[in-house]
Amino acid sequence: MTTPIPTTDQPKPDLATLQVAPTRHYGRWFGTAVLLVLVAMLVHTLFTNPRFQWTVVAEYFTTPTIIEGLFNTLWLTAAAMAIGIVLGTVLAIMRLSPNPVLSGSAATFVWFFRGTPLLVQLIFWFNLSALYPKLSLGIPFGPEFISGSANEFITVYVAALLGLGLNEGAYMAEIVRAGINSVHSGQREAAEALGMSSRRILTRIILPQAMRVIIPPTGNQLIGMLKTTSLVSVIALPDLLYSAQMIYSSNFQTIPLLIVASIWYLIVTTILSIGQYFVERRFSKSDNKPAFTLARLKKTVTNGQREATA
């Protein structure tokens, strides 16, 4: 036998008058105070230490050498990331192949390019002509079609793209592999049961879902790459950092020019971070979580007000 329980919205009257006192966080207050003092000191020194030479910073901020360097950094970042993403995707698919030669070579590639410093790889590619003075294209162990001097082919740009791109490919391979593995096996089975082709399953079902796992770390890699390109200054490619170095090696304004380069790196990183937010949102649209929009913010605020007044 069941008994109906009367439901009521009325709280018991004597309990309704009780108030909730928030916990006092003394530790947080102390931490806040310490930080405020440190921030004040930092701001103070930025404005009062004349050795920052903000006028010099302003003077060189948009000087043509710096802007050219910035553009070199930007296209190098984009090109190296593009190579890295394409190569990484291919490597990840190879790595997941049942064929041991394919998966083994992909694993070895990743092992090698993650296992040696990028700086070494860059210098190595730049000096490839010491190992292979002549490069040629032809049938393996057979006739050659085109050949030429390695010194002419491996310019600083080619060396930089090879070094940055291949290294990035190794990292991206692991990211893409983790992404593909994150897609539940039932997804592939459902697509197979519908008679879809392997390629269609990969491009339409697996990769779009893997994107949600792939994109956040790829954004990280992109931002990392922006700054990693500064390593190419060792092979004298005039990127943002090397351009700043060229200027301060003649006028000895080391600190202001490093500040110029840093501010540019920060500006681009900020733009990329904002872009990352929107791309991530695009690829998680199937989540229940609604996207952050102004209209939604407004709704949240008005709802909050309504609750407060109620």
Place this chain on the structure above:
Amino acid sequence: MNAPATTAVESDVAVECVAVQKSFDGTPVLKSIDLSVPHGQVMCVIGPSGSGKSTFLRCINHLERIDGGLLRVAGEMVGYREHKGRLHELRHHEIARRRADIGMVFQSFNLFPHLTVLENIIEAPMAVRKNQRDDAVADARRLLDKVGLTGREDAYPRMLSGGQQQRVAIARALAMRPKLMLFDEPTSALDPELVGEVLSVMKELAAEGMTMIVVTHELGFAREVADTVVFMDGGYIVEQGAPAEMFANPQTERCRDFLGKVL
């Protein structure tokens, strides 16, 4: 083995199994399955967990490859072709072509979470059957109406209840106009109050004459809808018969035991 013909033969048998065997890493899961399902019939497969029911179902559309025996759907072997007395596994696109005629509904729905309900349904008809988008959409709407989900075209799977998701999954399978539908415990992942809505869609499908093989624990459904019930245990078909007969008067000890626990 005296396999009759290498080419597809029109037969009145939708699914035909002779001595089908399957093991995982040396552990036999299907020891020897002999079975035939005539066109237009509904077969329910029951049995304790680990008896090989789901594996058997997955062998039918070659999600699992069989290790021995013969398995034909509409007269055609699903994953193999015979050539000079040997079976050769087909290439993926050939398997895919045969799978397209077999609809499958999974226990965990396996809807594509990044696609809307409508996109889930029209994906395969467009990609595999090369249907025009307009035709595929019209067909999808008709199927959504059939499973009682008109108006949910633009919802993402996560916004739907389990029962609704499973009904979309059924619509997705039907959009390929399959000749055979496989159901792998379609209601086992559902809250009890949602089971009925899925079963009623399946009943309607059965009434329309769809050939169905249903692995299920819903004995009430089996009793009402199935033409034949198959009881599997330990990798064998232990007992087979009309539901009313089997449930009332099981012939084997193991079947009696199982029914005693679940009925």
